[in-house]
Structures are given as structure tokens and as C-alpha cells.
Amino acid sequence: xxxxxxxxxxxxxxxxxxxxxxxxxxxxxxxxxxxxxxxxxxxxxxxxxxxxxxxxxxxxxxxxxxxxxxxxxxxxxxxxxxxxxxxxxxxxxxxxxxxxxxxxxxxxxxxxxxxxxxxxxxxxxxxxxxxxxxxxxxxxxxxxxxxxxxxxxxxxxxxxxxxxxxxxxxxxxxxxxxxxxxxxxxxxxxxxxxxxxxxxxxxxxxxxxxxxxxxxxxxxxxxxxxxxxxxxxxxxxxxxxxxxxxxxxxxxxxxxxxxxxxxxxxxxxxxxxxxxxxxxxxxxxxxxxxxxxxxxxxxxxxxxxxxxxxxxxxxxxxxxxxxxxxxxxxxxxxxx
Numbered sequence: 001x002x003x004x005x006x007x008x009x010x011x012x013x014x015x016x017x018x019x020x021x022x023x024x025x026x027x028x029x030x031x032x033x034x035x036x037x038x039x040x041x042x043x044x045x046x047x048x049x050x051x052x053x054x055x056x057x058x059x060x061x062x063x064x065x066x067x068x069x070x071x072x073x074x075x076x077x078x079x080x081x082x083x084x085x086x087x088x089x090x091x092x093x094x095x096x097x098x099x100x101x102x103x104x105x106x107x108x109x110x111x112x113x114x115x116x117x118x119x120x121x122x123x124x125x126x127x128x129x130x131x132x133x134x135x136x137x138x139x140x141x142x143x144x145x146x147x148x149x150x151x152x153x154x155x156x157x158x159x160x161x162x163x164x165x166x167x168x169x170x171x172x173x174x175x176x177x178x179x180x181x182x183x184x185x186x187x188x189x190x191x192x193x194x195x196x197x198x199x200x201x202x203x204x205x206x207x208x209x210x211x212x213x214x215x216x217x218x219x220x221x222x223x224x225x226x227x228x229x230x231x232x233x234x235x236x237x238x239x240x241x242x243x244x245x246x247x248x249x250x251x252x253x254x255x256x257x258x259x260x261x262x263x264x265x266x267x268x269x270x271x272x273x274x275x276x277x278x279x280x281x282x283x284x285x286x287x288x289x290x291x292x293x294x295x296x297x298x299x300x301x302x303x304x305x306x307x308x309x310x311x312x313x314x315x316x317x318x319x320x321x322x323x324x325x326x327x328x329x330x331x332x333x334x335x336x
Contacts, residue, residue, distance in 0.1 A: 005055040006070055009034075011048045019155040019180075025052055025067060032057060034067035037155055039180060040095065041069050042076035049073040061211075087186060089179040090152075099184040102173060106194040112237025115196040116335035118276075118328050119230045120207030121223040121245040121261050123150055124310040125325035127159050129205050129243055130168040131304055132329025133336075135297060140336055143171040143201040145191040146178045149208030149225030154180030157210050159307055171199050178209060189232040196238075203336045206233065207243075216254075223261030227268055234271040239335045241274045242266065242289065243328030246281070249318030250311065258283045276331035278323035294334075296326035 009025040016022040021036040021044050034052055036044045052067040085098035118129050126144065133140055146154055154174040163169040174181030175191040185191035188206060195201040206229040213222035223245065233240040245259035254260045266275065266287040275285055279293040298315070301322065302308060308315045315322050
């Protein structure tokens with residue numbers, strides 16, 4: 001039995017063009033929402049015959065509940081790849097493509113890199129951390145390293161595009177299996193080293209793209225990518241700030257208060273880390289973790305116009321999630 005859920009279809013409409021085109025595909029007698037990545041499968045137009053991956057929508061996944069164009073049979077078979085690129089992303093799959101790794105344009109490692117790194121567990125923390133860091137220290141050059149754990153495609157996140165447009169992020173590097181950012185890196189460590197030594201970052205945020213993998217087990221979830229990011233930062237001599245996943249509104253007990261995602265990372269991490277906490281919501285931390293309590297500016301963030309929902313819940317429905325993420329940005333700026 002094949003594991004790829006692929007279906008033929010015809011593009012019925014194109015609602016939004018760009019790096020991530022939002023389209024409707026007619027599959028059999030059903031019209032289904034889908035997306036198409038232009039840099040991967042080429043431009044798309046109404047009437048194009050396509051093959052779509054229908055797995056996520058058929059499973060009714062919340063953040064991934066749409067089909068994805070696997071190949072455009074009408075106009076997507078003339079790709080030539082990136083001239084001169086020779087390092088593969090998604091290697092040994094049918095979606096492998098060559099990139100120019102950022103590491104090749106970076107001096108070799110010589111001693112500690114320095115610079116603080118905020119390690120996030122879920123993508124929804126990213127705008128809070130970036131905004132709070134900028135609010136705490138004007139002109140701070142913060143780069144984002146997208147890791148495994150969630151969506152691998154760098155183009156998917158509207159949040160990243162908005163943060164770059166506003167200057168709250170200066171770069172977007174997709175590392176490891178993630179691809180499609182402004183820069184490509186083979187490893188998270190390579191991305192962080194390049195950011196601080198070649199791109200002029202003052203601070204970095206490392207964590208997954210939109211969505212998160214999960215299995216309701218201790219170790220089988222995308223949030224554990226934070227452990228790898230923390231180890232990469234520690235190995236490079238960076239001050240490592242763990243931004244805790246906390247919640248006052250999640251219906252699942254394992255995520256209330258300090259999420260088991262963050263608790264597990266703190267129990268397993270092999271070095272000293274800072275944990276940013278919102279003042280008044282301090283919790284007992286496991287492992288070799290040092291708490292740093294700060295006052296998050298919830299009202300300021302609410303007025304910023306940046307994303308203010310997590311897992312379908314608003315700020316008023318899950319205030320603690322946003323308070324904890326904002327605390328992470330403030331501590332990141334303090335350590336810069």
C-alpha cells in the first residue's frame with residue numbers, strides 16, 4: 001500500500017497568487033481548497049491539470065486542512081533548478097532540489113559565537129518574541145531560524161513575511177529539512193553561526209514553522225525540536241533562552257500551566273538555560289534551568305496588529321500563552 005495520498009484534479013480558481021498560491025481544485029465531483037508553492041512546482045493558472053496530496057485535508061487537520069499541489073502536469077514540468085546549487089534539501093525524495101547553503105558563505109567556526117538565542121516550541125510564539133524584543137531594545141537585529149517540528153516550507157508563514165516587512169526580523173533561514181526561506185542552511189548550528197558571524201545578527205529565534213507534529217506522548221512531538229535547537233545554541237557558546245509553552249486556556253491538561261513539551265525539554269537539556277517567565281506566573285522548573293521573570297506588555301502587543309490567536313484561541317481565551325511568549329522576547333533583548 002502506498003503512503004502518499006495523491007489525486008488528479010483541475011484548478012477551478014486561483015484566490016491568491018504569490019509564493020504560496022491559494023487555489024481551489026476540482027477533484028472528482030468535489031471542490032477542495034489547496035495551496036501551490038511556486039518555487040517548488042511552478043506558476044499555476046485556472047484550468048491546469050494537477051496532482052494534489054490530499055492526506056492532511058482528508059484527516060481534517062486544523063492547521064494543515066488543505067490539499068497541496070504535488071506536480072502541475074500542465075506547466076510545471078520545465079523546471080531547471082537553481083544554477084550552481086549542489087546541496088540537496090528533501091534529499092532522496094521526489095521533491096529533492098538543490099540549494100546554496102549559507103554555511104558555505106560563512107567563515108569557519110573559531111571559538112564561541114556569542115549572541116543570545118530564544119528557543120521557541122511552537123510557531124505562534126514567534127511574533128510575540130520578535131515584537132517584545134524590538135519593544136525592549138530598538139534597532140535589535142533579530143534573525144529567525146526555522147527548524148523541524150512543524151511545517152517545513154518556509155513560504156507558508158504569513159507571520160514571517162509580516163515580521164520581515166516590519167523589520168522585526170532581519171533574516172529568515174530555513175535549516176535542516178526546512179526549506180524555502182531567504183537563506184538555506186544544512187543544520188541549525190550552521191544557521192546560527194552564520195547569522196551571528198556573517199549576517200550581523202544581535203540575537204536569534206529558533207523554532208518550527210506553522211503547525212506542530214504530535215502524538216500525545218512524552219517524546220513524540222514536534223516541540224522536542226526545541227531540545228536540538230537548545231543544544232546547538234549551547235554548543236556555539238550562545239546564551240540560550242527557552243521560551244516556555246504555557247497555557248491558561250488549553251483544554252488538554254498536559255498543556256495547562258507549563259506544557260509537558262517545555263517540561264520535557266528542560267528535563268533533557270544537557271546544559272544551563274534561561275527560562276523566560278511572565279512575572280506573577282512563575283512555576284517550578286525541572287533540570288538545570290534558571291528562571292528570569294519579567295513584565296510582558298500584553299496591551300502593547302494587542303495593539304500591534306500581529307497575530308493574536310493560538311490553536312484557535314484569542315488572547316483573552318489564553319492570556320498565559322501570550323504572556324509567556326512576550327516574556328521570551330524581553331529576556332532575549334536583555335541578553336543582547
